[in-house]
Amino acid sequence: MALIIVLSVFNGFESLITSLFNTFNPDLSITVAKGKTFHYTTFPADSIREIPGVYVMTQVVEENALLKYRNKQYIATIKGVSDDFEQMSGLDTMLIDGEFVLHSGNIPKMVMGAGVAYFLNAGLHDLLNPVSVYVPRRKGKMSMNIEKAFNIKKIFPSGVFSIQQDFDTKYTIVPINFARQLLDYTDEVTAVEIGLRPGTDTDAIKEKIKNLLGPDYLVKNRFEQQALLYKVMKSEKWAIYLILTFILIIATFNVIGSLTMLILDKKKDIAVLYSMGATNQLIRRIFMSEGIMISIGGALTGLMLGAVVSILQQKFGFISLGSDTGTFVVDAYPVQLKLKDFVAVFVTVVTIGFAAAWYPVKQISGKYLHQKLS
Numbered sequence: 001m002a003l004i005i006v007l008s009v010f011n012g013f014e015s016l017i018t019s020l021f022n023t024f025n026p027d028l029s030i031t032v033a034k035g036k037t038f039h040y041t042t043f044p045a046d047s048i049r050e051i052p053g054v055y056v057m058t059q060v061v062e063e064n065a066l067l068k069y070r071n072k073q074y075i076a077t078i079k080g081v082s083d084d085f086e087q088m089s090g091l092d093t094m095l096i097d098g099e100f101v102l103h104s105g106n107i108p109k110m111v112m113g114a115g116v117a118y119f120l121n122a123g124l125h126d127l128l129n130p131v132s133v134y135v136p137r138r139k140g141k142m143s144m145n146i147e148k149a150f151n152i153k154k155i156f157p158s159g160v161f162s163i164q165q166d167f168d169t170k171y172t173i174v175p176i177n178f179a180r181q182l183l184d185y186t187d188e189v190t191a192v193e194i195g196l197r198p199g200t201d202t203d204a205i206k207e208k209i210k211n212l213l214g215p216d217y218l219v220k221n222r223f224e225q226q227a228l229l230y231k232v233m234k235s236e237k238w239a240i241y242l243i244l245t246f247i248l249i250i251a252t253f254n255v256i257g258s259l260t261m262l263i264l265d266k267k268k269d270i271a272v273l274y275s276m277g278a279t280n281q282l283i284r285r286i287f288m289s290e291g292i293m294i295s296i297g298g299a300l301t302g303l304m305l306g307a308v309v310s311i312l313q314q315k316f317g318f319i320s321l322g323s324d325t326g327t328f329v330v331d332a333y334p335v336q337l338k339l340k341d342f343v344a345v346f347v348t349v350v351t352i353g354f355a356a357a358w359y360p361v362k363q364i365s366g367k368y369l370h371q372k373l374s
Contacts, residue, residue: 003244003348004306007341010237012314012334017233020164021226023090024171026058026193028206029220030213037061037188044212045192051208053200058085060191061179066134066150067172069120076116077170078133080179088195091161091173098124098159108178109158115169117160130154133174138184153182245348252356259291259360270364280364287361295353299346307342310335 032038040059048054061080066073083102086092091111092100101109110131112122122131134150155174162168180186194209196202202221210219223230263270270283313319317332 001302001306001309003241003248003345004303004337004341005309006240006244007237007345008306008310008335008337009333010233010240011336011338011341014233014237015336016330016334017164017229018222020094021229022222023094024163024167025222025225026088027196027202027222028194028209029225030192030194030209031190031218031220033216033218037185037190038217040187040189040192043189043192047212048194048209051205051212053196053205054194055197056084056088056195058082058088058193058195059176059189060193061176061183061185061188062190063135063179063183065182067116067120068132068134069122070129072120072122074116074119076113076172078135078172078174078179078182080174080176082176085173085193088193091163094161094163095159096162098157100161101158102173102175104158108155108175110155111159111161111173112157113168113171114160114162115165116172117157119169122157124157124159127156130156133182135182151182151184153178241344245352248349249352252352255291255294255353255356256360258294259287259357260363262290263287263360263364284361284364287364288357291357291361292350292354295350295357299349299353302349303342303346306345307337310337 045057049057059082062077064075065078067076081102085102086100095111096114097117098111100111102111103109112120116122120131131154133153133155137149137151155178161173176189180188196205206219206221210217213219273283273286274280313333314335314337320332321330
Protein backbone atom coordinates (compact mmCIF):
# COMPACT_ATOMS: atom_id res chain seq x y z
CA MET A 1 0.00 0.00 0.00
CA ALA A 2 2.78 2.40 0.96
CA LEU A 3 4.72 1.55 -2.20
CA ILE A 4 1.71 2.24 -4.44
CA ILE A 5 0.85 5.53 -2.74
CA VAL A 6 4.42 6.87 -2.76
CA LEU A 7 5.10 5.83 -6.36
CA SER A 8 1.77 7.35 -7.47
CA VAL A 9 2.66 10.66 -5.82
CA PHE A 10 6.06 10.64 -7.56
CA ASN A 11 4.26 9.94 -10.85
CA GLY A 12 1.96 12.89 -10.15
CA PHE A 13 4.83 15.28 -9.52
CA GLU A 14 6.69 13.97 -12.58
CA SER A 15 3.62 14.48 -14.77
CA LEU A 16 3.05 17.96 -13.32
CA ILE A 17 6.64 19.09 -13.86
CA THR A 18 6.67 17.60 -17.37
CA SER A 19 3.49 19.45 -18.30
CA LEU A 20 4.92 22.72 -16.98
CA PHE A 21 8.17 22.27 -18.86
CA ASN A 22 6.30 21.31 -22.02
CA THR A 23 4.63 24.71 -22.10
CA PHE A 24 8.08 26.21 -22.70
CA ASN A 25 10.22 23.47 -24.24
CA PRO A 26 9.46 22.50 -27.85
CA ASP A 27 8.84 18.95 -29.07
CA LEU A 28 12.20 19.05 -30.86
CA SER A 29 15.09 21.49 -30.63
CA ILE A 30 17.78 21.78 -33.31
CA THR A 31 21.14 23.34 -32.47
CA VAL A 32 24.52 23.32 -34.12
CA ALA A 33 27.00 20.67 -32.96
CA LYS A 34 29.95 23.07 -32.96
CA GLY A 35 29.77 26.76 -32.28
CA LYS A 36 26.80 28.78 -31.14
CA THR A 37 24.91 30.07 -34.16
CA PHE A 38 24.14 29.02 -37.71
CA HIS A 39 22.66 30.80 -40.72
CA TYR A 40 18.97 30.17 -41.20
CA THR A 41 19.10 30.92 -44.93
CA THR A 42 21.30 27.84 -45.49
CA PHE A 43 19.21 25.69 -43.15
CA PRO A 44 16.92 23.16 -44.94
CA ALA A 45 13.76 24.51 -43.29
CA ASP A 46 11.48 23.71 -46.26
CA SER A 47 12.60 20.07 -46.32
CA ILE A 48 11.86 19.69 -42.62
CA ARG A 49 8.41 21.29 -42.99
CA GLU A 50 7.56 18.63 -45.59
CA ILE A 51 8.08 15.83 -43.06
CA PRO A 52 4.64 14.50 -42.02
CA GLY A 53 3.82 15.48 -38.46
CA VAL A 54 5.80 18.74 -38.38
CA TYR A 55 3.36 21.48 -37.45
CA VAL A 56 5.37 24.65 -36.89
CA MET A 57 8.99 25.84 -36.85
CA THR A 58 10.31 28.74 -34.83
CA GLN A 59 13.58 30.58 -35.22
CA VAL A 60 15.28 31.29 -31.89
CA VAL A 61 18.11 33.56 -30.81
CA GLU A 62 19.20 33.28 -27.17
CA GLU A 63 21.77 35.37 -25.37
CA ASN A 64 22.49 36.61 -21.86
CA ALA A 65 21.87 40.31 -21.37
CA LEU A 66 21.81 42.93 -18.66
CA LEU A 67 18.33 44.32 -18.06
CA LYS A 68 17.87 47.69 -16.40
CA TYR A 69 14.63 49.24 -15.21
CA ARG A 70 14.92 52.52 -13.35
CA ASN A 71 17.50 51.83 -10.61
CA LYS A 72 17.19 48.01 -10.76
CA GLN A 73 19.49 45.71 -12.75
CA TYR A 74 19.29 42.00 -13.48
CA ILE A 75 21.10 39.56 -15.78
CA ALA A 76 18.69 37.36 -17.73
CA THR A 77 18.49 35.43 -20.98
CA ILE A 78 16.68 37.14 -23.80
CA LYS A 79 15.01 34.68 -26.12
CA GLY A 80 14.21 36.16 -29.49
CA VAL A 81 11.52 34.18 -31.29
CA SER A 82 9.73 34.41 -34.62
CA ASP A 83 6.02 35.15 -34.82
CA ASP A 84 4.92 31.49 -34.86
CA PHE A 85 6.34 30.85 -31.35
CA GLU A 86 2.93 31.32 -29.75
CA GLN A 87 1.44 28.55 -31.92
CA MET A 88 4.08 26.08 -30.76
CA SER A 89 4.32 26.86 -27.05
CA GLY A 90 1.67 27.05 -24.37
CA LEU A 91 3.25 30.08 -22.80
CA ASP A 92 0.14 32.21 -23.33
CA THR A 93 -1.69 29.91 -20.88
CA MET A 94 0.90 30.53 -18.15
CA LEU A 95 0.54 34.32 -17.97
CA ILE A 96 -0.10 35.82 -14.55
CA ASP A 97 -0.26 39.43 -15.74
CA GLY A 98 -0.75 41.23 -19.03
CA GLU A 99 -0.99 39.41 -22.34
CA PHE A 100 1.30 37.53 -24.71
CA VAL A 101 2.10 40.29 -27.22
CA LEU A 102 5.49 40.64 -28.91
CA HIS A 103 4.44 43.43 -31.30
CA SER A 104 2.24 46.46 -30.91
CA GLY A 105 2.19 47.69 -34.46
CA ASN A 106 5.86 48.13 -35.29
CA ILE A 107 6.84 48.50 -31.65
CA PRO A 108 8.50 45.41 -30.10
CA LYS A 109 7.26 44.14 -26.74
CA MET A 110 8.76 41.88 -24.08
CA VAL A 111 7.17 39.05 -22.08
CA MET A 112 9.08 38.52 -18.83
CA GLY A 113 9.37 35.64 -16.41
CA ALA A 114 7.86 36.32 -13.01
CA GLY A 115 11.26 36.14 -11.33
CA VAL A 116 12.79 38.63 -13.77
CA ALA A 117 9.88 41.02 -13.23
CA TYR A 118 10.27 40.65 -9.47
CA PHE A 119 14.01 41.42 -9.41
CA LEU A 120 13.54 44.40 -11.74
CA ASN A 121 10.38 45.52 -9.94
CA ALA A 122 9.06 46.21 -13.43
CA GLY A 123 5.41 47.00 -14.04
CA LEU A 124 3.36 46.61 -17.19
CA HIS A 125 1.63 49.98 -16.93
CA ASP A 126 4.64 52.26 -16.78
CA LEU A 127 4.56 53.93 -20.18
CA LEU A 128 7.36 56.33 -19.37
CA ASN A 129 10.16 53.99 -18.31
CA PRO A 130 11.03 51.11 -20.66
CA VAL A 131 13.37 48.24 -19.84
CA SER A 132 16.88 48.84 -21.19
CA VAL A 133 18.68 45.79 -22.59
CA TYR A 134 22.49 45.80 -22.64
CA VAL A 135 24.57 43.34 -24.68
CA PRO A 136 28.36 43.62 -25.29
CA ARG A 137 29.23 44.64 -28.83
CA ARG A 138 30.45 41.80 -31.00
CA LYS A 139 32.69 44.08 -33.04
CA GLY A 140 34.99 46.92 -32.16
CA LYS A 141 37.36 47.54 -29.30
CA MET A 142 36.33 47.49 -25.67
CA SER A 143 35.83 50.89 -24.16
CA MET A 144 35.27 52.36 -20.71
CA ASN A 145 32.41 54.31 -22.25
CA ILE A 146 29.34 52.15 -21.75
CA GLU A 147 27.68 53.63 -24.81
CA LYS A 148 30.50 52.26 -26.97
CA ALA A 149 31.05 48.97 -25.15
CA PHE A 150 27.42 47.79 -25.26
CA ASN A 151 24.58 47.66 -27.70
CA ILE A 152 21.58 49.15 -25.93
CA LYS A 153 17.94 48.89 -26.89
CA LYS A 154 14.81 49.79 -24.99
CA ILE A 155 11.60 47.78 -24.84
CA PHE A 156 8.32 47.85 -22.93
CA PRO A 157 7.01 44.68 -21.22
CA SER A 158 3.57 43.41 -22.20
CA GLY A 159 3.13 40.35 -19.99
CA VAL A 160 4.52 38.22 -17.17
CA PHE A 161 4.55 34.41 -17.21
CA SER A 162 5.11 31.91 -14.43
CA ILE A 163 6.07 28.31 -15.21
CA GLN A 164 8.77 27.11 -12.89
CA GLN A 165 11.50 28.92 -10.99
CA ASP A 166 14.27 27.95 -13.42
CA PHE A 167 12.36 29.57 -16.28
CA ASP A 168 10.78 32.43 -14.33
CA THR A 169 14.11 33.80 -13.11
CA LYS A 170 15.95 33.28 -16.37
CA TYR A 171 13.97 34.10 -19.50
CA THR A 172 12.43 37.07 -21.23
CA ILE A 173 10.76 36.62 -24.62
CA VAL A 174 11.33 39.25 -27.31
CA PRO A 175 10.81 39.42 -31.12
CA ILE A 176 13.64 37.82 -33.04
CA ASN A 177 14.33 40.97 -35.06
CA PHE A 178 14.82 42.89 -31.81
CA ALA A 179 17.31 40.25 -30.60
CA ARG A 180 19.17 40.21 -33.92
CA GLN A 181 19.55 43.97 -34.00
CA LEU A 182 20.77 43.93 -30.42
CA LEU A 183 23.36 41.23 -31.20
CA ASP A 184 24.40 42.55 -34.63
CA TYR A 185 23.06 39.41 -36.31
CA THR A 186 21.63 39.18 -39.80
CA ASP A 187 20.00 35.76 -40.33
CA GLU A 188 21.78 33.87 -37.55
CA VAL A 189 19.88 31.69 -35.09
CA THR A 190 21.03 29.77 -32.04
CA ALA A 191 18.30 27.14 -32.41
CA VAL A 192 15.31 26.08 -34.45
CA GLU A 193 12.40 24.78 -32.40
CA ILE A 194 9.83 22.42 -33.89
CA GLY A 195 6.28 21.77 -32.80
CA LEU A 196 4.70 18.46 -33.83
CA ARG A 197 1.09 17.54 -34.41
CA PRO A 198 -0.60 15.63 -31.55
CA GLY A 199 -0.26 11.86 -31.80
CA THR A 200 2.83 11.85 -34.00
CA ASP A 201 5.84 9.63 -33.34
CA THR A 202 8.40 12.08 -31.96
CA ASP A 203 11.33 9.64 -32.11
CA ALA A 204 10.62 8.70 -35.73
CA ILE A 205 10.48 12.36 -36.82
CA LYS A 206 13.61 13.07 -34.81
CA GLU A 207 15.49 10.35 -36.70
CA LYS A 208 14.29 11.67 -40.06
CA ILE A 209 15.51 15.16 -39.19
CA LYS A 210 18.86 13.83 -37.95
CA ASN A 211 19.35 11.92 -41.21
CA LEU A 212 18.43 15.03 -43.19
CA LEU A 213 20.75 17.40 -41.30
CA GLY A 214 23.73 15.13 -40.73
CA PRO A 215 26.30 15.24 -37.90
CA ASP A 216 26.68 19.04 -37.92
CA TYR A 217 23.45 19.48 -35.98
CA LEU A 218 22.03 18.17 -32.70
CA VAL A 219 18.35 17.22 -32.52
CA LYS A 220 16.89 16.82 -29.02
CA ASN A 221 13.44 15.85 -27.81
CA ARG A 222 11.88 17.25 -24.65
CA PHE A 223 13.47 14.68 -22.36
CA GLU A 224 16.93 15.28 -23.81
CA GLN A 225 16.54 19.05 -23.42
CA GLN A 226 16.07 18.55 -19.69
CA ALA A 227 18.01 15.29 -19.34
CA LEU A 228 19.46 16.01 -15.89
CA LEU A 229 16.09 16.92 -14.38
CA TYR A 230 14.37 13.77 -15.62
CA LYS A 231 17.27 11.57 -14.50
CA VAL A 232 17.10 13.09 -11.02
CA MET A 233 13.33 12.52 -10.82
CA LYS A 234 13.70 8.89 -11.91
CA SER A 235 16.56 8.33 -9.46
CA GLU A 236 14.58 9.80 -6.57
CA LYS A 237 11.56 7.65 -7.39
CA TRP A 238 13.48 4.38 -7.51
CA ALA A 239 15.57 5.30 -4.46
CA ILE A 240 12.34 5.62 -2.47
CA TYR A 241 11.15 2.35 -4.00
CA LEU A 242 14.30 0.56 -2.79
CA ILE A 243 14.03 2.08 0.70
CA LEU A 244 10.41 0.95 1.08
CA THR A 245 11.31 -2.46 -0.32
CA PHE A 246 14.01 -2.77 2.34
CA ILE A 247 11.41 -1.93 4.99
CA LEU A 248 9.16 -4.56 3.43
CA ILE A 249 11.94 -7.14 3.71
CA ILE A 250 12.27 -6.37 7.41
CA ALA A 251 8.51 -6.69 7.82
CA THR A 252 8.54 -10.17 6.26
CA PHE A 253 10.27 -11.50 9.36
CA ASN A 254 6.72 -11.55 10.74
CA VAL A 255 5.82 -14.08 8.05
CA ILE A 256 8.90 -16.14 8.82
CA GLY A 257 8.07 -16.09 12.53
CA SER A 258 4.41 -16.99 11.93
CA LEU A 259 5.26 -19.95 9.69
CA THR A 260 7.94 -21.16 12.09
CA MET A 261 5.49 -21.12 15.00
CA LEU A 262 2.87 -22.82 12.85
CA ILE A 263 5.30 -25.61 11.94
CA LEU A 264 6.24 -26.10 15.60
CA ASP A 265 2.57 -26.19 16.58
CA LYS A 266 1.73 -28.76 13.90
CA LYS A 267 4.49 -31.26 14.62
CA LYS A 268 2.00 -34.00 15.47
CA ASP A 269 -0.08 -33.25 12.38
CA ILE A 270 3.06 -33.49 10.26
CA ALA A 271 3.79 -36.89 11.79
CA VAL A 272 0.20 -38.05 11.07
CA LEU A 273 0.44 -36.98 7.46
CA TYR A 274 3.79 -38.70 7.10
CA SER A 275 2.46 -41.92 8.62
CA MET A 276 -0.45 -41.81 6.14
CA GLY A 277 1.98 -41.76 3.25
CA ALA A 278 2.61 -38.06 2.69
CA THR A 279 6.11 -37.40 1.41
CA ASN A 280 8.50 -34.85 2.80
CA GLN A 281 8.05 -32.84 -0.40
CA LEU A 282 4.25 -32.83 -0.08
CA ILE A 283 4.35 -31.68 3.53
CA ARG A 284 6.73 -28.87 2.69
CA ARG A 285 4.54 -27.90 -0.26
CA ILE A 286 1.53 -27.54 2.09
CA PHE A 287 3.30 -25.03 4.33
CA MET A 288 4.88 -23.34 1.32
CA SER A 289 1.45 -22.85 -0.23
CA GLU A 290 0.18 -21.26 2.96
CA GLY A 291 3.12 -18.85 3.04
CA ILE A 292 2.58 -17.89 -0.60
CA MET A 293 -1.15 -17.42 0.01
CA ILE A 294 -0.35 -15.06 2.88
CA SER A 295 2.01 -13.07 0.61
CA ILE A 296 -0.38 -12.92 -2.34
CA GLY A 297 -3.30 -12.02 -0.07
CA GLY A 298 -1.28 -9.24 1.54
CA ALA A 299 -0.04 -8.00 -1.83
CA LEU A 300 -3.52 -7.85 -3.39
CA THR A 301 -4.99 -6.19 -0.29
CA GLY A 302 -2.19 -3.60 -0.24
CA LEU A 303 -2.56 -2.91 -3.96
CA MET A 304 -6.31 -2.37 -3.61
CA LEU A 305 -5.96 -0.12 -0.56
CA GLY A 306 -3.17 1.86 -2.22
CA ALA A 307 -5.29 2.29 -5.36
CA VAL A 308 -8.31 3.42 -3.33
CA VAL A 309 -6.32 5.98 -1.34
CA SER A 310 -4.60 7.27 -4.50
CA ILE A 311 -7.88 7.60 -6.41
CA LEU A 312 -9.52 9.46 -3.50
CA GLN A 313 -6.54 11.82 -3.34
CA GLN A 314 -6.68 12.29 -7.10
CA LYS A 315 -10.39 13.19 -7.06
CA PHE A 316 -10.77 15.07 -3.79
CA GLY A 317 -7.24 16.17 -2.80
CA PHE A 318 -7.61 15.38 0.88
CA ILE A 319 -3.89 15.90 1.60
CA SER A 320 -2.90 19.44 0.67
CA LEU A 321 0.56 20.90 0.15
CA GLY A 322 0.09 23.07 3.23
CA SER A 323 -0.12 26.50 1.61
CA ASP A 324 -3.14 28.77 1.96
CA THR A 325 -1.56 31.57 -0.07
CA GLY A 326 -1.89 29.84 -3.44
CA THR A 327 1.85 29.97 -4.11
CA PHE A 328 1.94 26.40 -5.42
CA VAL A 329 0.86 25.38 -8.89
CA VAL A 330 -1.48 22.78 -7.35
CA ASP A 331 -3.23 22.82 -3.98
CA ALA A 332 -2.94 19.10 -3.15
CA TYR A 333 -0.40 16.37 -3.74
CA PRO A 334 -0.75 15.25 -7.37
CA VAL A 335 -1.32 11.55 -7.94
CA GLN A 336 -1.09 9.42 -11.07
CA LEU A 337 -1.59 5.65 -11.13
CA LYS A 338 0.51 3.55 -13.52
CA LEU A 339 0.03 -0.11 -14.31
CA LYS A 340 3.76 -0.83 -14.35
CA ASP A 341 4.00 0.30 -10.71
CA PHE A 342 1.31 -2.18 -9.70
CA VAL A 343 3.09 -4.97 -11.57
CA ALA A 344 6.48 -4.07 -10.07
CA VAL A 345 5.10 -3.89 -6.52
CA PHE A 346 3.15 -7.15 -6.87
CA VAL A 347 6.18 -9.02 -8.21
CA THR A 348 8.41 -7.55 -5.49
CA VAL A 349 6.02 -8.47 -2.66
CA VAL A 350 5.38 -11.98 -3.96
CA THR A 351 9.11 -12.60 -4.49
CA ILE A 352 9.95 -11.45 -0.96
CA GLY A 353 7.03 -13.46 0.38
CA PHE A 354 8.21 -16.57 -1.44
CA ALA A 355 11.66 -16.20 0.11
CA ALA A 356 10.11 -15.60 3.53
CA ALA A 357 8.00 -18.76 3.23
CA TRP A 358 10.81 -20.91 1.80
CA TYR A 359 13.20 -20.42 4.72
CA PRO A 360 11.09 -21.85 7.60
CA VAL A 361 9.63 -24.59 5.36
CA LYS A 362 13.15 -25.64 4.45
CA GLN A 363 13.82 -26.19 8.16
CA ILE A 364 11.18 -28.92 8.50
CA SER A 365 13.46 -31.71 9.64
CA GLY A 366 13.07 -35.45 9.71
CA LYS A 367 12.40 -35.48 13.45
CA TYR A 368 8.99 -33.89 12.76
CA LEU A 369 8.25 -36.54 10.17
CA HIS A 370 9.17 -39.46 12.38
CA GLN A 371 7.83 -38.08 15.66
CA LYS A 372 5.92 -40.67 17.65
CA LEU A 373 2.23 -39.98 18.19
CA SER A 374 1.12 -39.89 21.80
